[in-house]
Amino acid sequence: MTSGPYFSLVVLFVAALGFGLGPLGLAWLWAKYFAPPKPNPTKNSIYECGLVSRGDAWVQFRSAYYLYAIIFLVFDVEAVFLLPFAVAFSGLSAAACTAMLVFVLLLVEGLAWAWAKGVLTWS
Amino acid sequence: MDQNLKIELGKQGVFVTTIQELYNWGRRSSVWPMQFGLACCAIEMIATTMARYDLARFGAEVFRPSPRQADLMIxxxxxxxxxxxxxxxxxxQMAxxxxxxxxxxxxISGGPFKQGYNVLKGIDRYIPVDVHIPGCPPRPEALLQAFIALQKKIDCQPLTGAERxxxxxxxxxGEFPVPVPGGHDLEPTSNRGVWPVPITMNRGE
Structure with missing residues (x-):
C-alpha cells in the first residue's frame, strides 16, 4: 500500500484533517476540564442587547415570500446574462442566439406569470 | 520562585515561569472589551481605541458587540x-x-447627576467593579491607566487557594440579580453582596 500512487495524498489528507480537528479537540478538552463555566438562566438566555427577548428565535417566515424569490431571480439572473449576451451579440451563431433567447423566454415566463397573478400591483 | 534566581537564569538564556504566570499573562494580554457606550465617556473610550492612544498596544483593541465574546465591560x-x-x-451574559x-x-457615583431622580448612583451597587476611574470625562490616558491597573490586578491573581x-x-x-423598575426606585436598590450599604445611608437612603 505504501507504494501506491495515492499514498502521499492519503497522508496529506490525514495531516490536513488533524490540523483542522486537533485545535478543535484541544479547545473542547480545555473547555471541559479547565474553563470556569458559571451558567445561569440570564447567561443562557437569548442575547438581545441586554433586553429580555420576546418570543422564540425560531420564527417561521411566510411561504408567500416565494414570489419575491421568483421576481428577484427573473431580474437578477437575467441582468447577469443579458450583458454578456448583448456584448457578444454580433458574433453569435444562430444556434447560440436561439439558446439564449430560450433562456430569456423561460425567465420572462416567470415574470408574465407573476404579472398575470397580480403580484406587480401595489395594493 | 526566587526572583534573583529567575533573573540570573534569564541572563543565561533560560526562561523560567509558572503555570500561574503563563495563565495570567495570557488572560491579561487579550482582554476584549464589550462594545457599548452610555454617554460622553464613550467618546473618550472611542478615542482611546484610535491611533493616537491606541488601546491595541495592550491587546484590547477587539471590541466585541456581543457579551458572549467579551471579557471586559467598560x-x-x-x-x-x-x-x-x-x-x-x-x-x-458575559462569559x-x-x-x-x-x-x-x-x-462610579452618579457624578454631576447624582441628585437626579433617574440616575443610578454608581454601577458598583449591582455588579463588582474592578477599577474605578474618576474624571468628567476621564481623558484617554486615564482609561489607559485603568486598563494597566486591571492588567496588574490580573497578573497578581492566584489560581488556587482562598485568594483565587x-x-x-x-x-x-455567578449570577447577579437584575434590578427591576419599581414604583419609586429600582428594586432592589442595591446588591448587598457586592455593595455593603454605608452606615450613614441606612436611615431610609
Missing amino acids: VSGTVTKKMAPQVVRLYN EPRYVIAMGACA PRFLDAGAQ
Whole structure:
C-alpha cells in the first residue's frame, strides 16, 4: 500500500484533517476540564442587547415570500446574462442566439406569470 | 520562585515561569472589551481605541458587540435607572472571567447627576467593579491607566487557594440579580453582596 500512487495524498489528507480537528479537540478538552463555566438562566438566555427577548428565535417566515424569490431571480439572473449576451451579440451563431433567447423566454415566463397573478400591483 | 534566581537564569538564556504566570499573562494580554457606550465617556473610550492612544498596544483593541465574546465591560457614562437593568443583564451574559471598569464620575457615583431622580448612583451597587476611574470625562490616558491597573490586578491573581478570583471558585456567585423598575426606585436598590450599604445611608437612603 505504501507504494501506491495515492499514498502521499492519503497522508496529506490525514495531516490536513488533524490540523483542522486537533485545535478543535484541544479547545473542547480545555473547555471541559479547565474553563470556569458559571451558567445561569440570564447567561443562557437569548442575547438581545441586554433586553429580555420576546418570543422564540425560531420564527417561521411566510411561504408567500416565494414570489419575491421568483421576481428577484427573473431580474437578477437575467441582468447577469443579458450583458454578456448583448456584448457578444454580433458574433453569435444562430444556434447560440436561439439558446439564449430560450433562456430569456423561460425567465420572462416567470415574470408574465407573476404579472398575470397580480403580484406587480401595489395594493 | 526566587526572583534573583529567575533573573540570573534569564541572563543565561533560560526562561523560567509558572503555570500561574503563563495563565495570567495570557488572560491579561487579550482582554476584549464589550462594545457599548452610555454617554460622553464613550467618546473618550472611542478615542482611546484610535491611533493616537491606541488601546491595541495592550491587546484590547477587539471590541466585541456581543457579551458572549467579551471579557471586559467598560461602563462609560451615566447609568440611568432605565438603563441599569440592561447593563446588569449584559454583565450576567458575559462569559467568565469578566472584569468591569467604571469609567467617569457618573459610572462610579452618579457624578454631576447624582441628585437626579433617574440616575443610578454608581454601577458598583449591582455588579463588582474592578477599577474605578474618576474624571468628567476621564481623558484617554486615564482609561489607559485603568486598563494597566486591571492588567496588574490580573497578573497578581492566584489560581488556587482562598485568594483565587471568583471565576475559579466553583461555589462562588455567578449570577447577579437584575434590578427591576419599581414604583419609586429600582428594586432592589442595591446588591448587598457586592455593595455593603454605608452606615450613614441606612436611615431610609
